[in-house]
Amino acid sequence: MLSPEKIKRINELANKSKTIGLSTEEAKEQTKLRKEYLETFRSSMRDTIENVRVIDPDGNDVTPEKVKDAHNNKYLN
Incomplete structure (x- = not known):
């Protein structure tokens, strides 16, 4: 997260x-x-996407394999 001072400076x-x-x-x-x-x-966006799980209306995990692999690689390494 960027500090509030840096965000303020960007806006200035x-x-x-x-x-x-x-x-x-x-x-x-x-x-x-x-x-x-x-x-x-x-x-931050990458971290959010890697931790998302997609569940269909029937309760099945339909998270794309690419996202599952990214999550597993991040936490297994």
């Missing part, structure tokens, strides 16, 4: 970019922060 830079523009240094900072945010988001 985005707003400044839309209004008066960013300096070269600020643009580099924005790129770095966005990359870090996306990595964190993707990791």
Whole structure:
């Protein structure tokens, strides 16, 4: 999870970019922060998907094999 300070800074830079523009240094900072945010988001989403179980209305586990394999590989290694 990204710290609240970093999220606040991302938003500040985005707003400044839309209004008066960013300096070269600020643009580099924005790129770095966005990359870090996306990595964190993707990791969190991957963890969520790997821990999901799909159950049909009859109570059968119909989780795709790819998801089951990813879950097993993560916790068996």
